[in-house]
Amino acid sequence: MTPFLRSMFVVARRDLISIVATPTFLLFLFAPLFMLAVGALGGMGASQLADSARGAGRIVAVIDASDIEAARDADARLRTAFGRPPATLELRVAGPVPADPVAIAREKGSDTYAVLSGPLATPRIVEREPDSSAGRYLALLASEVLRTRTTGAAPPITPRFENLASGGTSIAAQQSMGFAAVFAIFLLTLLLAGQTVGSLAEEKGNKVIEILAAAVPLESVFLGKLLGMLGVAILFIAFWGGVAVAGGFAFATQIDPAAIAAAGAASKPAIALTAAPASGWAFFLGVGFCYFLLAFLLLGAVFLGVGAQAATVREIQMLSLPITIFQVGMFSLSAAAAGAPGSNLARFAQIFPFSSPFAMAARAATDEARAVHLLALGWQAIWVAIVIFLSVRLFRAGVLNSGGGWKFWRRSRAAADGEASLSQRH
Amino acid sequence: MIGDRGLSDYSVEATGLTKYFGAFKAVDNVSLEVPTGSIYGVLGPNGAGKTTTLRMMLGIIDPDAGSSRLFGDQRPQAVRHRIGYLPEERGLYPGMKAREAIAFMGALRGLDWREGRRRAATFMTELGLERVIDEKIRKMSKGMAQMVQLIGSIVHAPDLIVLDEPFSGLDPVNQERLELLVKRERDRGATILFSTHVMAHAERLCDRIAIIARSQRRFEGTVDEARALLPMQVRYTPRDSRDAAGIAAILPATAERHGDAWHFAIEDADVEPLLSRITASGHGVTGLSITRPALHDAFVHIVRQVDAGFAADATCDAVQEALA
Numbered sequence: 001m002t003p004f005l006r007s008m009f010v011v012a013r014r015d016l017i018s019i020v021a022t023p024t025f026l027l028f029l030f031a032p033l034f035m036l037a038v039g040a041l042g043g044m045g046a047s048q049l050a051d052s053a054r055g056a057g058r059i060v061a062v063i064d065a066s067d068i069e070a071a072r073d074a075d076a077r078l079r080t081a082f083g084r085p086p087a088t089l090e091l092r093v094a095g096p097v098p099a100d101p102v103a104i105a106r107e108k109g110s111d112t113y114a115v116l117s118g119p120l121a122t123p124r125i126v127e128r129e130p131d132s133s134a135g136r137y138l139a140l141l142a143s144e145v146l147r148t149r150t151t152g153a154a155p156p157i158t159p160r161f162e163n164l165a166s167g168g169t170s171i172a173a174q175q176s177m178g179f180a181a182v183f184a185i186f187l188l189t190l191l192l193a194g195q196t197v198g199s200l201a202e203e204k205g206n207k208v209i210e211i212l213a214a215a216v217p218l219e220s221v222f223l224g225k226l227l228g229m230l231g232v233a234i235l236f237i238a239f240w241g242g243v244a245v246a247g248g249f250a251f252a253t254q255i256d257p258a259a260i261a262a263a264g265a266a267s268k269p270a271i272a273l274t275a276a277p278a279s280g281w282a283f284f285l286g287v288g289f290c291y292f293l294l295a296f297l298l299l300g301a302v303f304l305g306v307g308a309q310a311a312t313v314r315e316i317q318m319l320s321l322p323i324t325i326f327q328v329g330m331f332s333l334s335a336a337a338a339g340a341p342g343s344n345l346a347r348f349a350q351i352f353p354f355s356s357p358f359a360m361a362a363r364a365a366t367d368e369a370r371a372v373h374l375l376a377l378g379w380q381a382i383w384v385a386i387v388i389f390l391s392v393r394l395f396r397a398g399v400l401n402s403g404g405g406w407k408f409w410r411r412s413r414a415a416a417d418g419e420a421s422l423s424q425r426h
Numbered sequence: 427m428i429g430d431r432g433l434s435d436y437s438v439e440a441t442g443l444t445k446y447f448g449a450f451k452a453v454d455n456v457s458l459e460v461p462t463g464s465i466y467g468v469l470g471p472n473g474a475g476k477t478t479t480l481r482m483m484l485g486i487i488d489p490d491a492g493s494s495r496l497f498g499d500q501r502p503q504a505v506r507h508r509i510g511y512l513p514e515e516r517g518l519y520p521g522m523k524a525r526e527a528i529a530f531m532g533a534l535r536g537l538d539w540r541e542g543r544r545r546a547a548t549f550m551t552e553l554g555l556e557r558v559i560d561e562k563i564r565k566m567s568k569g570m571a572q573m574v575q576l577i578g579s580i581v582h583a584p585d586l587i588v589l590d591e592p593f594s595g596l597d598p599v600n601q602e603r604l605e606l607l608v609k610r611e612r613d614r615g616a617t618i619l620f621s622t623h624v625m626a627h628a629e630r631l632c633d634r635i636a637i638i639a640r641s642q643r644r645f646e647g648t649v650d651e652a653r654a655l656l657p658m659q660v661r662y663t664p665r666d667s668r669d670a671a672g673i674a675a676i677l678p679a680t681a682e683r684h685g686d687a688w689h690f691a692i693e694d695a696d697v698e699p700l701l702s703r704i705t706a707s708g709h710g711v712t713g714l715s716i717t718r719p720a721l722h723d724a725f726v727h728i729v730r731q732v733d734a735g736f737a738a739d740a741t742c743d744a745v746q747e748a749l750a
Contacts, residue, residue, distance in 0.1 A: 003507065003536060010533045018521060207517030211578075213486045214511040215534035217503060400487055401447055 007216035011224025015199070016231040025232075029239060057087035058110050059134045062099040062117040067145050074144035078137070086137045087113055101126040114138050120146045171366070173275040177284070178338040178362030185292045185358055186331040189299055192233040194323055196300040197307035198316045199225050204308075204399070213400060218392045222308075226300050226388075233296055277365040287373050288361050294380040295357035299327065301384055302354070305391025309398055326354075334358030341366040350376065353383035437462045437586045437617040442492035443482050445475075452478045454641040455492070460619050460634075465612050467628040468621040470638035471729055476621040477514050477590055479638065483619075484511060484588060496586065507536040510584035514591050514621075516575055520564035524550065524574045527563055531578030542581055549577040553603055569596050576604065580611060587611055589620035593627050605631060625722040637725060639732045649721055656719040656727055657691035660700070664688075665710025676703040687713070 001009075019025055063071055068091050079085040092099070094117070101115035105126050113134035114127040120142045127135035203209040203221075212221045277284040303323055310316045337349035337359045349359035360376045438460035445453040453475040460466040470476045482489045485502030496505045518527050528549070529542030537545075550559050553573055563571055572595055580587055589608075593601050608618055608631055622628055628635055629649055637645040637652070645652055664673055667686045674681065674688075677700075681690035692700060697716060704711060719727075 006536065007534055010530070014519075014522075014530055018519065022521075202519070203517075206519060207513070207515040208519060209517070210481075210486065210513040210515060211511070211517055211531065211575075212534065214484050214509070214513070215506060215531070396487070 004217060004220050008220040008224040008227065011212070011216070011221050012227035012231065015225055015228025019228070019232050020235065028232075029236060032240060057113060058090045059087050059113050059138055060090045060092060060101075060104055060115045061138060061141060062092045062094050062101070062104070062115070063120065063142075063145070065093045067120065067149065068093065070145045070148040071141060074141055074148065078140060078144065082137075086134045087111075089141070116142060120149075170275070174278055174366045175339060175341065177275075177277050178341070178365035179335060181284075181288050181291075181361040181365060182331065182334045182338050182358045185288070185295050185361055186327065186334070188233070188237065188292055189295045190324070190327050190331075192229070192236065193296045193300040194303060194320065194327070195232075196226060196229050197303040197310075197319055197323060198313075199229060199304060200308040200395075201310070201313065201316055209399075218395060219388055222301070222304060222388050222392055222395075226297060226304060229300060230293065230296055278368040279364045279370055280368075283370060284364050287364050287370075287377075290373075290377055291357040291361040291380075294377060294384070297384045298354055298357065298380055298387065299330075301387040301391065302326075305387060305394065308391060308395045330355045330358060334362060338362035338365075351379075353380060356380050356383075435462055436460055436495075438466075438483055438494065438496055438619060439498075440479070440483050440492065440494040443479060443489045443494060444491035445478050445482060445487070446490050451641055453482065453489075453638075456638060456641075456643045457492075458483075458636055458643070458646070460617060462617050463612065463615060464633040465608060465618040465631050466620075467632035467635040468619065468638060469623065469625065469628055469635055469725060470621070471623055474638045475641045476638055480588055480590055480619070480621060484509065507582070508585040510535070510579040510582065510587040512576055512579040512587075512589045512592055516568075516572055516595075518563045518571055518575055518578075521562060523560050523562055524555070524566070525559050527574055528578045528581050531575075532581040535582040535584070537582040545581050546577065549581065550574075553577070553607070569600050572596060573600060573603075576607070580607075580616075583614070584616060586617045586619065589618070591622055592620055593622060593624055601627070625720070625725050629721040635721075637728050639729045640736060642732075644728050644732055645724075652721055652724040652728075653718050654694075655724050657693050658697070659717050659719060660688075660690050660692055661713065661715045661717075662688045662690075662704070662711070663713035665712050669709065672707065673709050676700075676707045676709070692716075 061071060071089075071091055075089045092104075099117045101117045101124060104115045104117075105112045105128065112128070114125055114132060114137075116123045116125050116138040118124040123139065123142045125135045125138055200209070200222075203212060212218070279287070303319075306319060306323070307316055310319060333345075333349050333352070333355045335358075337343070337346035337355070340346055341363065346359060346363070349355045350363060352359075356376060357380055360373060364373060436459045438458060440456065440458045443453055443456045444451070456475070456479050458466075458468070458479070468476050468479065478487070481487045482492075483494045483496070483502070485494075493500060494502070496502050497508060499505050502509075519530075522530065525543050525546045528546035529537075529539050532542035532545070533539050547556075547559055550556055555570060555573060558566055558570060563574065566574065576589070576592065579589070587608075592604060592608075596604060605627065608620070612618055618631075620631075632649055634646070634648055635652060636643055645655070662677070663686050667673070670683065674683075677688055678690050678692060678696075681688045704714075
C-alpha cells in the first residue's frame with residue numbers, strides 16, 4: 001500500500017470510529033424510526049379521515065319498489081367492474097309524491113354526490129359536480145335495471161383470464177424504475193452526504209489540522225474524511241437493508257405459502273416484480289449502488305471543500321441551505337432526465353458531473369447498454385479527484401495561509417515589498 | 427532509522443525563506459542549516475517569524491521565495507515519515523484516549539497501530555503518565571495533554587524532531603522531563619530543532635542557535651559564540667577603597683563605583699593586563715568576579731539593536747518626510 005493510501009485509511013479509520021463509537025451515532029442510526037413513527041401517525045390520521053369521509057359519502061337512487069332488487073344486483077355487478085367504484089348506493093322506494101332530488105342531495109349527515117329520481121327511461125340526475133362519475137354511474141345503473149326489466153336476468157358468464165407473459169416490461173415501468181433509482185440515491189445522499197460539510201470543523205477547532213498537514217498530504221486527509229463518512233453511510237444502509245431483508249423473511253414465514261401463491265399471483269407487487277429494468281435486475285442494483293457511492297463522494301467532496309472554508313459553526317450552519325438547494329437542483333435535473341430518456345436534457349444530465357450519478361442510474365433502467373456505465377463511473381471518479389484537488393488548494397491558500405498553488409493570481413513581490421515597509425513604518 | 431539515509435550532513439537546509447501574509451513580510455530571507463544529530467534552537471521574540479519559518483521548512487505552507495531541503499530532499503512530503511512535529515498550537519482529539527491519540531499520530535507517519543499503542547504505553551510510563559494511559563484527552567490537564575502530544579510526535583522514532591515552543595505551558599517538573607527527553611532523542615541520533623523565547627532551555631540544550639528578530643535571522647552560531655558578542659562583566663572590590671582616584675586609574679574608563687565595588691565590562695584580551703595592573707597597584711583584592719554574559723543578555727542585546735535600528739530608520743524617514 002502506498003503512503004498516500006495508508007495515511008488516507010488512517011484518517012478514515014479514525015473518523016469512522018470516532019463517529020460510530022458514540023451514543024450520538026445510535027440516534028443517527030435510528031433516526032428513520034422517528035421518521036417512520038411520525039409518518040405512521042400522520043398516515044393513521046389521514047387514513048381515519050379518509051375512512052370517515054368515505055363512509056359519509058353516498059349516491060342515491062329513488063326508484064319503484066319493483067326495481068329495487070334488480071338495482072341491487074346491477075350495483076353489485078357494476079362495482080366489480082370498476083377499479084374505483086363510486087360511493088355507497090342508497091336505494092329508496094319512490095312514493096306517490098315525486099321525490100325532490102335537490103332536497104335529498106342537501107340532507108345533513110352525509111355527502112351526497114348524485115341523486116337519481118323519476119322514470120328509469122328518462123331519469124333526472126342531480127349531481128354535486130357536473131359530468132361526475134357518480135352521475136354517470138347512476139345513469140348506467142338505470143340502464144342496467146331497465147334492461148333487466150325488459151329482457152330478464154342474463155345468465156352469469158364464466159370468463160377465463162390469461163396473463164400476457166411475453167409482453168416484456170413497459171417503457172413506463174422502466175422509466176418509473178429510473179425515477180425510483182434517482183429518488184433513492186438523492187434521498188440517501190441528502191441524508192448522508194450533507195454531513196461532510198462540517199467534518200473538518202473538528203480538526204480546525206482542535207488545531208489538529210496542523211499535525212495532519214505536517215504528517216500527511218492534505219489530499220489524503222480530505223479523501224480519508226470522505227471515506228470515513230462514506231463508511232458511516234454504508235453502515236447506515238447495511239443496517240436498514242438488513243432490517244428490511246430480515247423483516248421480509250419474518251413476514252414471509254408468518255404467511256401460508258398457498259395463500260401467498262393465491263393472493264400474490266395477480267397482485268400489483270407481483271406484477272411489479274415481473275417487470276425488469278432494461279439492463280437486468282442484478283446489473284441495475286449493482287451499478288445503482290456504485291452510482292450511490294460516486295454521488296456520495298462527488299457531492300460530499302464539494303460539501304467538504306466548501307465547509308473547510310468556513311471559519312465558524314455558524315458559517316457551516318448557514319451553508320446547509322445552499323447545499324440542500326444544490327442537491328435538490330441535481331435531483332430535479334436528473335428526475336427530468338429520467339422522464340425523457342434519450343433526450344438532450346438526459347444526455348446533459350448524464351454528462352454534467354454532479355448530476356451524472358443520478359441520471360446514469362436512471363439510464364440503467366431504460367437502456368440495456370452496459371459499457372457506458374464503466375465510462376460514466378470513471379468520469380465521475382475523475383471529478384471526485386478534481387474537486388478534492390481544488391478543495392485542498394483552496395484550503396491551503398485560504399485557511400493555512402499558504403497560498404501555494406495559486407501563484408498565478410498573486411501580486412508582484414516588489415509591490416508588496418513597498419507596502420510592507422510602509423505598513424511597518426506607520 | 428537514523429542519519430545514513432540522507433546524503434547531506436545537514437538534516438535541514440533552508441535558503442532565503444521569505445513569506446508574506448498580505449502586505450506583511452512575516453519572514454525575510456531566512457537561511458538555516460541544522461547539522462544532523464544536533465540540537466538546534468530557533469530563538470526570537472514573539473512574532474519574530476519562528477513558527478512561520480518552521481512551517482515553511484516542513485512544507486506545511488509554501489514560501490513566497492527561497493527553498494528548504496530536509497535530509498537533502500527538496501520535497502518535505504517525501505520524507506514526512508522521518509519527521510516528528512509538535513506545533514505551537516497544541517491539537518488533539520478530545521474524545522480519544524491518550525494511548526490511541528499517540529498511536530494515531532504514529533500511524534499518520536507510517537507506524538503500525540499496534541506498535542504505536544505499545545510504544546505509547548512505554549513512553550507514558552517512562553514520563554510518569556502511566557495513570558492516564560487510557561484516559562480521554564478531554565479529562566487531562568493541559569500539561570498532561572501536551573506531554574501526550576509530544577510523545578505522539580516522537581513515537582515513530584523520527585530522524586528529525588521539530589518542536590515549536592515545546593516548553594510553554596509545562597510546569598518546571600515537566601520542563602525538566604522534556605529536557606531529558608530531548609537529550610535522550612539526540613543521544614539516539616535524532617536531530618532536534620526547536621523554537622523558544624525562553625533562553626534558559628536553549629542555553630542548556632542547544633549545540634547551535636539562530637536568533638530571528640523582525641522577520642530576519644540576526645545571529646547563527648553556538649551558544650558560546652552568542653554570549654561572546656558581549657564583553658565579560660567584571661566586579662572588583664579592592665581591599666582599601668579610600669583612594670578612589672588611584673583605583674579608577676587602573677580600571678577602564680567605563681568603570682562605575684557601587685559602594686565599595688567597581689563594575690565594568692572588558693574584552694577577553696584585556697583580562698590578563700587588568701589582573702597585572704590590579705596586582706601591581708597595591709590596592710589589593712577583597713572580591714573579583716569575571717563572568718561571561720548569559721545567552722539571555724546576548725539575546726536581549728541583539729533584539730534591542732534590531733529594534734533601535736528600526737526606530738532610527740523610522741526617525742530618518744520622518745525627518746525626510748518633514749523636510750520634503
